[in-house]
Amino acid sequence: MGEVIATRAAYGKALVKFADQNPDLVVLDADLASATMTNGFAKAYPERFFDMGIAESDMVGFAAGLATCGKIPFVNSFAMFSAGRAWEQVRNSVAYPGLNVKVVGSHGGLSVGEDGATHQCIEDFSNMRVIPGMMVLCPCDGNEMEAAVAALLAHKGPAYMRLGRLAVETVTDSIPGYHFELGKGVELQDGKDVSIIATGMMVQEALKAAQILKEQGTSARVIDMHTIKPLDEALVLKAAKETGCIVTSEEHNVLGGLGAAVAEYLSENCPVPVVRHGVMDEFGRSGKAPLVMKAYHLTAEGIVEKVKKALAMKK
DSSP states (O other): OOOEEEHHHHHHHHHHHHHTTOTTEEEEESSOHHHHTOHHHHHHOGGGEEEOOSOHHHHHHHHHHHHHTTOEEEEEEEHHIIIIITHHHIIIIIITTTOOOEEEEESBSGGGGGGOTTTOBOOHHHHHHTSTTOEEEOOOSHHHHHHHHHHHHHOOSOEEEEOOSSEEEOOGGGSTTOOOBTTBOEEEEOOSSEEEEEOTTHHHHHHHHHHHHHHTTOOEEEEEOOEEESOOHHHHHHHHHHHSOEEEEEEEESSSSHHHHHHHHHHHHOOOOEEEEEEOSOOOOOSOHHHHHHHTTOSHHHHHHHHHHHHHHHO
C-alpha cells in the first residue's frame, strides 16, 4: 500500500519543494492557508505569500496583475469559491488575456463531507472547462499532485487544478513506467472488455472496481485522466476501439465534467456505449465523507454497476 496523503497536503509540500528553483512563484490565499495547506509556503517564503482575506474575486484580479509582471501566481481557495465566486474574474482577467495564473480549488467534490452541500463543489470541472484556453486538472494522489505542480510551473498559460480534502492512497508510484504529462492520460491497467476512465480519487475506486470485475470474469482497463482539458483524445479513442465501451468516473456532476468530455468526443469520432459515473445532477449533503460517498454510489461497487450497464449496451 502506497503512502496515504491528501492531495491538498501533497500540494502544499510541492509548493515549498519547488520554490527555490522557481523564484517567480508566488502564492495567494483567501484566508484559508491552514485548509488549503499553503501555510507551509507562507512560513518558508513570507515575502512571496499574500493572504488576500475572504475576497476571492479581488484575489484573482490581483494575481492577474502579478502575472503581467512576470510572476507565476498560484491562487488558492475552496473550489466552490475559486471556481464559483471568482468565475468572472478567472474568465475575463485571467483566461481572456491568457495570463499565466494557476487557479487552485481545494476541498472539491462530495468528500468534503461534514462541510455540507454548499461547500461540496461538484461543478468546478464544468465551470472551468467551458472557459476558452483554460486547462483543467484533478490529480489522483500525492505523487501525481507533486508532478502536476512541477508541470504547471513549467506550463505558460491559465490552468485550474482541484485538490481533495481526504487522505487517499498513493497508487501511481507503483505503476511501471508511470509518466506524468499535462494533457496526457495514463493507462494504469490493461483490459479488453471495458475501459474505466477516472479522475481524482475515483481512480483508486476504479482500480478496486477492476479487481472486483476480474473476479467476476470481466477484464477492465483503467485510465487515469488527470487532465480533463485538454482531453487525451488519442487515448480515449484507442480505449473505445479496443474495448468497445467506456465508463467514466468522477467526483463531480455527470453534466459538464470528465464524462461529458469523453461522451462529446466519442459521439463524433467513435460512437460506442459511454456510461457516466458521478453525481447524478443533485446537490450533496452533510455527513462523514465515506458515508456521503457511499450514499451517492461514488464507490468501487458503484463503478461495477455502471460497467455492467455498459457491457449490456455493448452486446
